[in-house]
Amino acid sequence: MTPELIGFGVLAIVSGALAGFLAGLFGIGGGAVLVPVLDQMLTFADVGQSIRMHLAVGTSLAVIVATSLRSYLSHRAYGQMNDGLLGIFLFAVPAGAIFASAITASISGDTLRAIFATISVFIAIRLLFDRVTFSLGQDLPGKAGRSVVGFFIGLLSALMGIGGGVLTNTFMTLYNRPMKEAVSTSAAVGVLIAVPGLFGYIWAGWDAEGLPPFSLGFVNGMAVAIFVPVTLLMAPVGVAMAHRLPERSMRIGFGLFLLVVAARFFYSLV
Template identity: 60%
Template sequence: MSYELVYFALVLIAAGVVAGVLAGLFGIGGGAVLVPVFYQAFSAWGLDQAIVMHVSVGTSLAIIVPTSIRSFMTHRQSGVIDMETLKKWIVAVPIGVLIASYIAFIASGEALRAIFAFIAIIVAIRMIFNQPHWRLGKDLPGGIYRWIVGVIVGLLSALMGIGGGVLNNTFMTLYNRSMHQAVATSSGVGVLISIPGLIGYVWAGWSIEGLPPFSTGFVNWPAVLLIIPITLMLAPVGARLAHRLEKRQLEVGFGIFLLLVAIRFFYSLA
C-alpha cells in the first residue's frame, strides 16, 4: 500500500510540473490544462476508467477555488472587472454548475470525456482560425439572454472542470469587449463556478467506491495539495516561454493542444 501511495504521489508531482508549465505558457491555467493532465495521471495510477474523468474534473475545480479568489481580488483593485455582468450571473452561473454536478452524478466517464472533447474542438477551432474582426454585436446583450449565457457558461465549465475563462473570454470579446476586461471578469466567473462546483462534485461522488486515497467524493485532496504549489512555482517558467512567442502563436499553440486532447479523448472512446 505504501508503494502505491508513493507512486501515486510521484505521478501527481509529474502532472503538476506539466500543468504548471503549460498553464504559464498558454496563459489559461485551470482545468483546460489540468483536466487532461489529471486524466493521464489518474489513468497511469490505474484508477477505474468509469470514474477517472469525474475525479479529474472535480479535483480541477477544487484547485481553481483559491486561485480564482486570489485572481479576482487582484483584478478587482484595477477596476476593470465588469461587475454588472457578475451581478447578473451571481445566480445564473451557480445554477449551471449545479446542473452540471447532477449530470456528473448520472453520466458515465465516456460521456464526460465526449463532452470535454467536443467543447475543446469548438474552442480550438476558434483559437486557430480567430480573426480580430469577428463580432456578434457592439455590446453585451442584456435581459434574459445574458442570464441564459451565464447558465450555459456555468454548465459547460463545470462539466469540463474549467474556471470559465475560455468560454467567458470568447463571449465578451465577440461582443466588442476588450480582452483585458474579459480576462479580469473571468476571474470573478471562476469564483462563481469553482466554489459550487467543488461542493457539487463532492456530493456527486460521495458514495462512489474505488476512489483514489484521501478523496472526498470526486475531489482528491492529495492532488489538490500537491498541484497548487507546484503550478504556482512552474507557471512563471511557461510564462517566460510565452514572452518569446507572439500572441497569435500562443492562440494557435493552445488550439492545437486542445485538438490533441480532444483526439486523445475520442480515441479512448473507440
C-alpha cells in the first residue's frame, strides 16, 4: 500500500468520524465537512478541476444517505420532530434536489464553491449574532410558503452537497421553533435530499471525462465505502450530546464551524 493511499485512508477515517458526530449534533448530513475534505482529497489525486467539486458534492450526498438515515432514526426516538412540516417537505424538498441534479452538469466547480461558501457565511452570521428574541413570526408559514421554502432547501442543499440541516435549522429557528425541534426535523430532511440527489448526480456525471476509478457518475464508490461505516458509528454520539447541550452553545458552535468551512472555499477561489 502506497503512502498516498495510507494518508487518504487516515484522513478519511478522521473526517468521517467528525462528519458523523456533527450529523448527530446539529441534525445535518455531515456534508459541510465532507465536501471540503473530499475536494482536497480529489485535488491530491489529480482529478481535474472541472469535475472535482461535482465529485465532492455527489460523493458527499451518497454518504449523507446513510448518515442522515441513522441520524433520523436516532432523533425520532426523542419525539421532537415537526411532523406537520415534514408532511409538506416530503414532496417539495426532493423536487428541489432533483432540479439541482438536473442543472449541476452545466455549473462550474468554482461556482459550486462560491455557492457553498456564501450561503455558509450568511447562516453563520445569523447564528452568531442574532438576538435570541429575533424571529420572523411565532409560527411557521402556511402550506404554500412551506412548499416554496422546502423546494429551495432541496435545491441549494443538493448544489452544496449537504443534508439540508443548515438551511432547515435556520428556517425553523427564524420562526421561533426550539433548536432541538429544528435539529430533529433537519435529520429527516437530510434523507429527503440525499436519496434523490445521489441518483441525480450519478446520472448527471455518467458520461463525464476524467473520473477517478470506482466512480459512478459524480459519485466515487471508494470514498463512500470508507466514510459510511465511520460516520454511522459516530452519529449517535452527536445525537446524545445534542440533547444535553444548551441551545445557545449549539448555535455558536455551528456558526464558528461554518465560518471555517467558508473561509477554506473562498481561499480556494483566489
